[in-house]
Amino acid sequence: MSAHATVEDSYQVRRWVGTVEETVHENGPKAGEPLVKAACGVVIRNPFAGGYVTDLSALTEPSAALGTALGTRAVALLGGREPQSYGKGGIAGTDGEQEHVVACITTTFGDALRAAVGGGLAWISSATKTAAPGTPIDIPLAFKDDVYVRSHYDAVTLTAADAPRPDELLICVAVATGGRVHHRVGGRSVAEARAAARA
Template sequence: MPDILMRKRILVVEEIFHEGGPPQEKPLRRGAVLAVLQNPYAGRYVEDLMPFMDDLKPFGLEMARTLLAALGNDPQAIEGYGKGAIIGAGGELEHGALWHAPGGYAMRELLGEARAIVPSAKKVGGPGTRLDVPITHINASYVRSHFDAMEVGLSDGPRADEIVFVLVMTTGARIHARTGGLKASEIKGEDGLR
């Protein structure tokens, strides 16, 4: 099984008080944790990628715990989430897809078995590549007020033989959400959609 070799980790927390409307007393908190890892498959085609996915499962949980702690360490305060990957030029898109289960299930487990699928984005790019990580409500993907994204990236990665794995969490809806649709208070929690 490949070893997980991390070059660096970045933690970002935003506090958003307004987006042009009236300032809110309690800001929306939106955070991301990025881990820059060596890609064990860079530069070659490997048929069986599953060993690395298995190795990433405890790593995903560690990343989710780090992010939750930065946002106050209260699982009940988290309402939105997303994940993503930026794969260096020596890798392929499928290497980023390895993050789906380890990243998504880690957050869902940590947040009390959240029901909604964790939205995702991935792309191949070099140092400085930015990624818009999509965000939805943790229990119902159709809650329109929580449709959001957080742009992430770093200046010196990913290098050609690296992958940047990303987790994002938020404490609520967009700060001035007012576009209708299913409200968080109306979630039935039956299927992860509504």
């Protein structure tokens, strides 16, 4: 069964959302290569909305399929370009709680996301919250092989106008093809990080 089919089978999906942006410059010289950032999300029913339970494994156990499906969709939006950065996050509707989102994006999800974007050595930055429908979320980004590469600290904003409804979760990921356009505040470079990983 494909990851997409597993998501549809394991969670009650209402919709998939996505966005992509391409930045050529930030009030400076035109970049040699534009920065492309993409985000994808899925809106699912929250089975724990409206109450408190201690065992959230029903959200965690099938979440590898979420990581694979969302990662694959996000990479596709880059149009064949290599993803250098990644991030994850989500919003719980107001009848749910932040922990319900966290249960969906733990290590099970993260390892699958890494595989879907072609690997990654660094931990995956994340942001989660509880909010009303239409609330934007800034999904943090960092270089996927070394979180200390300062040029790649960034974010992608994702908004679903009617989600999450009170009994829903919006689970999302983001990827980018490089660091901020015109980054110039120093720190470890991508080349240095890759050399250190090979050593």
